[in-house]
Amino acid sequence: MPTTLIVGATRGLGASLAAAYAESGSNVYATARTFTPPTSPAHANITWVPGIDIATESAGTALASALPAHTVIDILIVCAGYFVSETFDEPRWKEEVHMYTTCAVGPVFVVQALVAAGKIKANLGVPGGGEAAEGGKVILVSSESGSIGLRHEKEGGGNYAHHASKTALNMVGKLLSLDLADRGISVAIVHPGFMRTEMTKNVGYHQYWDSGGAVTPEEAAASLIPFVDSFTLAMSGQYWAPRGARDIGTAEAIMGKDLPVPLQLPW
Numbered sequence: 001m002p003t004t005l006i007v008g009a010t011r012g013l014g015a016s017l018a019a020a021y022a023e024s025g026s027n028v029y030a031t032a033r034t035f036t037p038p039t040s041p042a043h044a045n046i047t048w049v050p051g052i053d054i055a056t057e058s059a060g061t062a063l064a065s066a067l068p069a070h071t072v073i074d075i076l077i078v079c080a081g082y083f084v085s086e087t088f089d090e091p092r093w094k095e096e097v098h099m100y101t102t103c104a105v106g107p108v109f110v111v112q113a114l115v116a117a118g119k120i121k122a123n124l125g126v127p128g129g130g131e132a133a134e135g136g137k138v139i140l141v142s143s144e145s146g147s148i149g150l151r152h153e154k155e156g157g158g159n160y161a162h163h164a165s166k167t168a169l170n171m172v173g174k175l176l177s178l179d180l181a182d183r184g185i186s187v188a189i190v191h192p193g194f195m196r197t198e199m200t201k202n203v204g205y206h207q208y209w210d211s212g213g214a215v216t217p218e219e220a221a222a223s224l225i226p227f228v229d230s231f232t233l234a235m236s237g238q239y240w241a242p243r244g245a246r247d248i249g250t251a252e253a254i255m256g257k258d259l260p261v262p263l264q265l266p267w
Contacts, residue, residue, distance in 0.1 A: 026045065029071070030046050074121050115180065
């Protein structure tokens with residue numbers, strides 16, 4: 001069974017992914033910001049790595065050092081996120097910096113440190129210069145909110161750093177896919193779905209849960225895992241909605257009807 005590392009696994013999608021992968025028999029490493037490992041999700045196959053805050057410069061090296069010496073990760077999923085709402089009249093400087101750092105800066109340092117330490121499975125090609133074979137998979141959890149192409153006047157403006165930090169993460173994913181291709185490491189950028197989480201509730205989005213087709217983190221995880229299984233190096237650097245357009249309010253207006261599942265999203 002694969003070895004999976006979930007960065008940001010204490011709640012929401014990360015917690016659901018950790019539990020689901022563990023139930024399937026995968027060896028799961030799961031990070032938490034606190035230095036006291038959480039008690040949930042609890043499973044014999046989950047090993048907690050506490051004290052990992054992706055918004056700090058040392059998070060990547062600390063994580064690489066904390067993993068057992070011979071551990072090689074088959075699937076890395078970066079779920080850590082931060083969302084504070086803003087309006088044009090009330091932008092929030094410190095919160096914006098933290099959103100960008102958490103969503104777009106931190107993942108670069110985490111992925112780089114893990115690759116440099118040999119912690120993500122790499123296949124460097126065949127003798128004689130052949131193409132790299134399939135190696136590990138890096139899954140960056142973004143959002144349709146980071147798509148410039150899907151922005152539409154019906155949803156208006158505001159929430160500048162929430163949207164733009166995800167746009168920045170999308171570019172990070174594309175660039176990482178280019179840097180890691182010769183190692184056989186594929187990179188996916190995904191919109192896992194509009195979810196019923198504390199994060200969306202805390203910014204007032206719970207009022208749209210029903211009308212927007214929001215799903216539980218468990219449902220989102222159940223859609224994401226088979227997508228990750230089928231994701232290949234040929235798809236690396238692309239931006240996907242594994243659940244399709246069902247919870248993307250602007251999708252039909254911009255992309256048309258009868259859209260496929262999974263759906264490749266516009267940048």
